[in-house]
Amino acid sequence: MFYEEKIISDILKGNLNSFQIVVKQYQNLVYSILNRMLTNDEDIEDVGQEVFIKVFENLRSFKKESKLSTWIARITYNIAINYLKKEIKKKYDNLEDTIDFQFSSETPESKLIGKEFEAYLNQLIRELPLQYRTVITLYHLDELNIQEVHKITKFPEGTIKVYLLRARKLLKEKLQKDGYP
Amino acid sequence: MDTPRKNSAEEQKANNNYQETSESDSEVYNFLDNYLEKENTDSFSLGFSKNIIREIEAKQQCRFNIKIYGLIFMLSLISIPLFISFISNELISMILTVFLQYKFIFAFFICGVILIQFSERLIYINRDKK
Secondary structure, three states: OOOHHHHHHHOOOOOOOHHHHHHHHHHHHHHHHHHHOOOOHHHHHHHHHEEEEEHHHHHOOOOOOOHHHHHHHHHHHHHHHHHHHHOOOOOOOHHHHHHHHOOOOOOOOOOOOHHHHHHHHHHHHOOHHHHHHHHHHHHOOOOOHHHHHHHHOOHHHHHHHEEEEEEEHHHHHHHHHHHOO | OOOOOOOHHHHHHHHOOOOOHHHHHHHHHHHHHHHOOOOOOOOOOOOOOHHHHHHHHHHHHHHHHHHHHHHHHHHHHHHHHHHHHHHHHHHHHHEEEEHOOOOOHHHHHHHHHHHHHHHHHHHHHHHHHH
């Protein structure tokens, strides 16, 4: 069992084994966020390390107002955004640009199933404008709800809903075009 | 208070009530939801958590070293003027005599320190390779 309170107090006492448990518990969450937010696979491991080191260094400031997973997701999001700002000159994609947004992924010649389809869908999500892919990733991960996504991204709740609708609509249209389901 | 999550397709319908959501659209949305909600099976490399712990240990060690070096620097800063104020020809000749008398012990001590540093580094490199 994962007892959040006890583990946090152990880490604050300097127990690194307890922190390793936290890393193992939340590494899938961090990976999923980074996997969709960052387009370069090689960066995911480095940024992931940066995330957990920041979690360790700032655990004392964790106020327990939200779940630990939400707090870690927020740190992941902030680090990913900062990383993208440094790496990509574009910074935040402009919403106006997204009106004419089109996927560049080629339509597969035959219908993909299972893992191949997951990879293809991930590719489509990665091509979405940053704010869309962020919101859709957070919302569909770890059962985060709109309020939690708002806590993480600081986007207004209405905006999150709009981004979700648009992202899902873009994906739906692309899938329909490809002949899915 | 957080509101509970709705089914995404339901939410899409609720937010899109000014538009008709056709059956085929709902089917695609459900299909999409199934995949989006699927747990991610990919993850970081196997030694990821160990690497992080190692990095944190290295950072803590680095911070400790900085504190120690700072302390040594402060002590040197205090002791150098003190030493200079006590220095005289007799003292210098006495120090030289002591040094020459125990030169092998001094040399052995310096070699020992260098060897310890060297072996520590080798151990770290081997541990990293594993």
